[in-house]
Amino acid sequence: MPVELTRKNFTPFAPKKGEDYMNARMRSHFRKMLEQLKAELSEEIDRTVHTMQDEATVFADPNDRASQESDMALELRNRDRERKLIKKIDETIARIDANEYGYCDSCGVEIGLKRLEARPTATLCIDCKTLDELREKQVAK
Secondary structure, three states: OHHHHHHHHOOOOOOOOOOOOOOHHHHHHHHHHHHHHHHHHHHHHHHHHHHHHHOOOOOOOHHHHHHHHHHHHHHHHHHHHHHHHHHHHHHHHHHHHOOOOOEOOOOOOEOOHHHHHHOOOOOOOHHHHHHHHHHHHHHOO
16 A cells, blocks of 8 residues: 555654754654655556556456456545545645644644654544544444
8 A cells, every 4th residue: 555655665753852843844754754645645546547447348247247346346445545545634734834733633732753653644642542542432332
């Protein structure tokens, strides 16, 4: 998946001693990371559209046709997830521009560089996210 490729190609941010949290250098690092991820996702979506147009074959055998439709449905579901991620990336870039990036939406504390490296679109610190997931489990029963 393209998300994994981006993380492998990007070197983790190495803060300097005494450096302020979410300074211009950090914001620039995460902005580049997000823009690269967005470009890769967009390329993947474009490639899928072209592939689906090229492979639009009508099979005589119902099993072959069902298999092709199943593959296309799975591919479209994956692309829909990627489209939603692109929207989230755009929102995150807007947060960077507004100097709101890197702080928890719920409690306002620093999210942390390691968490942001792992999930650059994170909007909650690990504690608030854990509580959120616990609430989700309790309600989903």
